[in-house]
Structures are given as structure tokens and as C-alpha cells.
Amino acid sequence: MRLRTALATATAALAAATCLTAAGPARAAAPGTAQGAAAGTAPGGSRACSPSTALAGFSDALDKTTYEGTFVGNLSALAVDRGGSVAALSDRSSLFTLDAWTLAPRSVVRLADGGGAALDSEGLAVDRDGTRLVSSEGEPAVRRYTPGGRLLGSLPVPGELRVAPAGRAVPNGTFEGLTLLPGGKRLLAGMEYALAGDAADIVRLQTWERKGGKGKSASTGTGGFRLGAQYGYRADAGLGVAETTATPDGRLLVLERGFTSGVGNTVRLYLADLRHAADTRGVEALTGQDGVRLVRKTLLADLVGCPSLGATAKQPQPNPLLDNIEGLAVTGRERGRLKLLLVSDDNQGATQTTRLYSLTVRLPNIAEG
Template identity: 70%
Template structure:
């Protein structure tokens, strides 16, 4: 998907007031940039839109992550991983990705580990693999049978692992399903976790339920420094455009659903608690234009997100990116 990136700052900590702003220090954010009482938009960039690098179309962006050297890793869902300059967004290198047979991936989720290796999901099976910086497969994580696509499991093709994040400390990895499994109530998606072993591999761990707003799926999750999750919810209606909402989710006290066959909403399961931070349609457009109907011309198919740091007031800075699906009616925007 193509990148539309929106910068935002989120107040961290378990304080009652959570505040999100996009861009530089909150004090520098111009007045009138509020998306909600908790979120401020700093700026947007279309610098990557309709560009190529080293023969690779720079679009179809599905995930972002901050690399160890401060650059941005940008994952395309068509088996390419780009390195971007964090300030200019200019592409600086590209690595091709493949599975064990050399076939391409439907690469969707990305996390950069402390040693610089890349953890990447593919929606096809689904799968989570660890890659070296130069694209060699180093490991493949186990996936619970129900989360596999039918007929091997109960997931629907193209609706599986979209989001991936390492929790603070790096011992727990979490992947988010985009939509519900067959047999689960629509709108209840599963978040799967893995725990790092003494040998550095990951083993299956707890699983949690997350309830989306009606008709929306989960394209991305990102851990905050205090262990909560930023969760993107997204949908699309032809002739109307995209719905994109940003939530803060807390897994504390949520039920481990790994042993529960069907999630019905009436089974006593406690899903993750969530708090709305902003409906991105309420953000100021800042002069953005859209190539198709949108409730806010700033909007597109926002699919990737990463926390880039804090501003001088302590708020988190968050970068969003859209997936343009290499579609003439969409835009790559950061």
C-alpha cells in the first residue's frame, strides 16, 4: 500500500490524560492542528507518491519501523523493504524478500529487533519470519493452527497478520489479526503473542481478544513505552472513502483466549480495553488533496504506523503511512 504518513505525539505513561500530536515539539505545533483533545497533527508529506527507487515502485507500503541507526524501514506488501532517510523520506536502499522457496510474500507487519534483524509477517499463510538486514531468512515462528488460512485453519485469506510489534524490553512479540476468524463473532479479532526463549527464539504465548468498531479491521499495532498498544482501525466504503481511527489499548486484565475455540462476545472473555484517541477524519487537511472521495482529503488507506520518539514535552511522536495499492486513485502519503 502507498505511504501516507501522519506524524502524531502521544502522551505516554499510565496517566489519565493521553495526548497525541504529530510532528515536532508540541509547543511548535501551529494552532488549529488538533484532531481531538488528545491528538495534534503536525504535517504530512507526499514526497514518496508516484516515485521509484532502483527499479522498485515506492508504494504499497504496509508498515514502518525505526531502524537502529535512526533511519526508517518501510515495508512494501510486495516483498520489498526500503530504507528511508528519516528527515527527507528519501529512499536509500532496498532489500528483496522471499519465503523459503524463493517466492514473494504478502509482507504486512514489521518489527526491528535490538540486533537489527527484521521480524516480518506475511498474510498468505500467515507467517512470521526473522530476516537478516540483507534479506536472508534466519528463523520462522510457530503459528497456532486456528490462525492459519482455510482450509488449514479458520482465518480468511488477506485478513490475517497485518500488525506486528515488540513490547518494551523486547521479550514479547505481538501480531494482530486484521479481521475475525471463522466461528468468532465479527469485529472480535485476536492478538497473538510470542515470548523470547533463552536461545533467542520465540515460543507461542498468550492470545487476546480486541473488539473493533463495526465494519473496521486492524491494519497495525504499535507498543508504547509503557506497554500499552496504539491500534489503528480502518475501513473503506466505495463512494465515501476511508475510516481510520486511532485507539490506545491496554491488555492488562484481558483474558488469554489461546484455549478458547470461539469468541462470541457472550462467553465471559474480557477483551483489551480501548480508548479512542482520534478519528483521523477529524484532523485538519492542511491543504492535502485526495484522488477519490474521502470524508477528509488528508485520508487514504492508512496502514502503517511507528513511534519515532518523544517531543520535549514528553508526548509520543507517531508516524502513519498509507498503502496506495499501486492504484491511480490513491496516494502514498506520510
């Protein structure tokens, strides 16, 4: 199904904010039969969500649509692909390629584990050779796939991060975020919730390190990645880590998210810095009172403070713009600000929306943060 991405003015705003190519005017997709298309700008009004963060626009064009017989929803992760397109991961084992300008689907591949079973696929990173790194929340696992969806292998996972009784993780609370740090030699996965025995608000961030020259390990199952340092990150009370995304300077953008029935979603964007944080490998219990140095974080924006831009919600929300936001990618830089693309996971349900958001953010200098 071909999609229209928004009304004319909204398409221009969202495309301009999320365009991944170097130059050229925004192009609207050809009209189609998408339902629920909506988008917003802030004509004559403030777009600020906070002093550092602004909302450029949003689009509901993908909500409750299909592409080549596959439901376009349940989107849990985004990553910029080679050539500027956007890879969008569904937690139902589908990996879409979205057009760089219109954000309409251009292809889809199915993913599976080594036995052909579906994944609870939540995190996504695109390696320098186009290999897809995908985290699955069920085990948890990190697997490597070709762009066509062929499984190449899996990375090792520490035993304590596995779901109980094999480990100490809670079901549906493991690798929710996945990102490659600049240079491509360090991979990081963020647990959504705390391990049993750790303080309820401290989650673990696991890294893998890759040694060797470019391309030497591409054919191996692990891609040359070996287990690296692990860190503790303190989430806000009642929130989990929904996404971790590297910034160009090696810090992390962290999405913390929660939901309260009858109230709606809380979504906060933090900047995190791994420098000076302790390696928590071998630390059995992170209590927060044990002197272990946790990852430092700085609040960039609570998205409840963003302008709604005419958005509507299908269930109670403190701001109708909000939904179950899970995916985040850095799509470029403009005038000293990073351009971000976010997506919400509709869980293929009637009360939630697949919504794309375009934000810009000015990061504090490393010395400041």
C-alpha cells in the same frame, strides 16, 4: 531516483515532527524528479485531531516514485531502525530504509519465503540486533531476516489462525500488524479480521515470548520466540485492525481502518491495554457474550477530525487528508507527547496515494486509561 520530500516549508514541518535524532536542524533532500510532492502545515490554525492528538504535517513526496528500479509504494508497515532511520515495508516483498531526516529512500532489499517466492508482507518489527521480523498475510507467517534480506527462519503459528481450510482465518485477513513490546522479549501480531466462528467484530492478537539472555538465541530460526498468550480485541463495526504498535510503557496503539466505496476511508487510532485481558488460547469461539475479558481500548482520535492542511484526495473521502493508512511507528517523545509517523498504502493504484503523516499524541496515564 533521488527525491525531494516536500516544498521547503512543508519539509521543515514534517522533518521537525518526525526527526529521529537527538538534535540538529532539519535538512531538506536535494531536489529530484519526484512527482506528486505535496505537504501541509497549519499556519495560524489548529492542528488538533482530537483533545489528545494533533497533526504536525504530511508529505506525498514518495507517491508514484521509484528507487533503484523498485516502486516506492504499497507501504504497509513502518519501524524505527537502529541509528534512527525508518524501515518501511512494502506488501510486495520490498523493504526500504528511509533517511531519518528527509524520509527519502536510502536502500532497498527484496524479501522472499524459503522457496524464493514473494510475500504478502504486512507487518514489521526491528529486533535489538537489527534482525527484521516480518509478517506475511497469506499463510499467515512471521519470518526473521537479516538486514540484508537473508531468511533466518520462521516462528510457529497456531493452527486456528491459518487461512481456511487449514485454519479458521479468512483470506487477506490475518497478520496485518506486528510489534515488539518494550524489552524485546515479547512479540505481538494483530489479525486484521475475525476468525470463522468468532463474533465478526472480535479479532485475535497473538503473542510470542522469548526466554534467555541477550544474543543467545539470535542464530536460531525462531530467535528464541515461543508461542505465548492470545487475546481478543473488539474492533469498531465494519473496521479491521490495520496496525498494532507498542508504546514505551507497554500498551498498544491500534489503527482500525475501513473503506466504503463512494465515501472513502475511516481511520481511528486507539490505545489498547492488554492488562487484565483473558488468554484466549483454547477458547474456540469468542462471541463477546461469553464472559471472556477482551482487551480494553480507548479512542485517541478519529482521523476524519484532523485538519486537511491543503491535502487533496484522488477519490471521494470524508476528509481529503485520509487515505488507506496501514503503517504506524512511534518515532520519539517530546514534551510528554509521543511522536508518530504513519503511512498509507496506495496499492500501486491511480486513486490512492502514498502519504506520510506526522502526528503527536498525549497518552492518558495507565491509571486513567
